[in-house]
Amino acid sequence: MQILPGHLTAGCTFPFAHVAVLSSRRHGLDEASEAAKKRKKNKNALSSLSDIKPGDYVVHQSHGIGMYAGIQRLEVQGATKDYLKVQYSGSDVLYVPVTQLDLLSRYTAPGDEEKVKLAKLGGAEWQRTRAKVKKATEEMAQELIELYARRRQAQGYAFPPDGDWQSDFETRFEYDETDDQLNATAEIKKDMEKTYPMDRLLCGDVGVGKTEVALRAAFKCVMGGKQCAILAPTTLLAWQHYNTILSRMEAFPVKVEMMSRFRTAKQQKETLRGLQAGSVDIVVGTHRLLSKDVRFHDLGLVIIDEEQRFGVKHKEKLKENFIGVDMLTLSATPIPRTLNMAMSGIRDLSTIEQPPFERQPVETFVLEYNDVILAEAMKKELARGGQVYYLHNRVDNIESTAAHVSQMVPGARVGIAHGKMTEDELNPVWQHLLNGEIDILVCTTLIETGIDVRNCNTLIIEDADRMGLAQLYQIRGRVGRSGRKAYAYFTFRRDKTLSDIAQKRLSAIREFTAFGSGFRIAMRDLQIRGAGSLLGHSQHGHMEAVGYDLYVKMLNQAIARAKGEPLQRDKSECLVDLRVDAFIPEKYIADGPGRIEAYKRIAAIQTPEDAADVLDELIDRYGDPPPSVSDLVNVSLVRVQAAAVGVYEVTQKKDTLLLQVEELDLGMIRGLLIAFNGRVTAGAGAKPYLSVTLQPDEKPLELLQSILKAMGEILNEPKPVKNQK
DSSP: OOOOOOOOSSOEEEGGGTEEEOOSSHHHHSGGGHHHHHHOOGGGHHHHHOOOOTTOEEEETTTEEEEEEEEEEEEETTEEEEEEEEEOSTTOEEEEEGGGGGGEEEOOOSSOGGGOOOOOTTOSHHHHHHHHHHHHHHHHHHHHHHHHHHHHHSOOOOOOOOOHHHHHHHHTOSSOOOHHHHHHHHHHHHHHTSSSOOEEEEEEOTTSSHHHHHHHHHHHHHHTTOEEEEEOSSHHHHHHHHHHHHHHTTTSOOOEEEESTTSOHHHHHHHHHHHHHTOOOEEEESGGGGSTTOOOSSEEEEEESSGGGSOHHHHHHHHHHTTTSEEEEEESSOOHHHHHHHHTTSSEEEEEOOOOTTOOOOEEEEEEOOHHHHHHHHHHHHHTTOEEEEEOOOSTTHHHHHHHHHHHSTTOOEEEEOTTSOHHHHHHHHHHHHTTOOSEEEEOGGGGGOOOOTTEEEEEETTGGGSOHHHHHHHHTTSOOSSSOOEEEEEEOTTOOOOHHHHHHHHHHHHOOSTTHHHHHHHHHHHHHOOOOSSSGGGHHHHHHHOHHHHHHHHHHHHHHHHTOOOOOOGGGOEEEOSSOBOOOTTTSOSHHHHHHHHHHHHTOOSHHHHHHHHHHHHHHHOSOOHHHHHHHHHHHHHHHHHHTTEEEEEEETTEEEEEESOOOHHHHHHHHHHTTTOEEEEOSSSOEEEEEOOTTOOHHHHHHHHHHHHHHHHTSOOOOOOOO
16 A cells, blocks of 8 residues: 555545545535535524533423433333433422423523522413513514614625636635534625625634634625624734735735834824725724724724623623624634523524534543642653643743743753733744744633744643633644644642632533534523623523523514514424334444434434435445334424424323324314224314224324324325305
């Protein structure tokens, strides 16, 4: 065998020679998961990320807040199924079939978990709570519709479609774009071409390529004859963006300037004149861009990076200063209020979850500060030719800390960087770091939005318990930005008793190491810090009463009703209880988390294509599924089909299937009688129903599928037009 350097855009096969060529590029490797990507919808992001573990509080749509106690396998009336055990007030226990996993969501609301009150099964209190929240969401829906209307009526600028220069600019990107990047870019461009102002949140992990997507939007803005402002929370991040833009756009006639303390007063005055005259196309800056003396000739797009770092006052000032201008906000871990607004549809949302092909998750350790362990970690990194970030977040004694680090790793070249240093002092430090002339950089949180040093792949943080969860996640994103394995050590002082919140934060940062965890971090932060309010304090208590996920669902339903849109029947509104074995055996999927994930995927099925995709994925990973898994998938799909034709409950009584329906239709009854040779009976009254008799050896699931198919066909038959006199 001979290995040669080369470059392929995809793999290929030569059957006659029995040879297959595999490409390391993402194009060939992503095909197997393409269907999974198509399934992914932003609106499902929260439910897919609401991880449920034993001991967590959960919300059942019909029964309220309980405590999840794990999965239990039970045999009921001759059928074996897995059930989710939920503990309620007192000795009350509810067993929820895994086929109804979508009825449960993790309880995410502010406050002390010890004060969470469990509901009582069969009690009226939960129904009263839901009724109150429903009324509140209806009131809020009206406010949101007015907000939608104002936004649509605002006069914006419709940017022209992409031209040749846009294509040229994008093809000059030196890396392969991920599909998520391409999708987000397309969504943003589509918004920019509309006549009303864009307000879109782009959410993605640190290092997944949000900046490139934003630069494509900025370039489109300039090509459309408008100016673009990019707002960054720190001088260092503004400087990084400025240099990135200069590099990316050097081949095009785009004038780029920067407004920050890294610029002299004279340079800033020239930039201000250029912005007002229209000679400056793109300006990158810190809060300085919000000053009264900053005036634009023709501003078309504002990009806000690291949205979570800006306060409410800054955001309100942005709205006042840039009315009618397209807004694009970037964040790895959006603050709870922003997440609320995006998930509720007030703001449009794009997500980037796929990491660049070569990236590996950062291995994370949480431990008491230990000189021996940390010295060994730093020596190990230097031995493989790498560099280290050592974060000490106190400027007053950072030099003595650097001296201590030098003693821990003799011979290492140690540098210092902190926020009180001037541009003239900082620039050489970054240059030495990039050139590999500094082995260990002792720094403050200045690096949180620092330059991209791909060779820094070990991170040590002192007093990590004193930092916020999103901040820890952001800082960890400074390492692992290449194909090399990276390590992060989050330390706290020896013999220190951590607060409950600090313990939760450190536990979360250790737990969430996989790519795409930015949303998980934001949701956990939402749980720790509180959900906040969407438009005011009035909604806060309602969100707390039913949990975040259920609140958002009820709000979206209220919005649809207020708009007069037909309500889409949800599978969660249909219960199916048949005597079929529906569970995932341990022999098929051995690990517990893997089974839970598979159950969640199955519960999320909405279409026959989804069901086929799930089965394909299971076959790829675990082999051919046993009948109990296939039936589990079919039951999940049947619930969707039943809800679509107005069936809200299906039960099996010995040799009979009982279908509870919303209303009886004579045409439906006649059609079913013909289709099933008189085996169908119907009952009216408070709870209308259809009853179908099982024949010997007939499988209940197959019969139900046939009934639902027939009901769908009858409903879709064209109605005869009556003759009008």
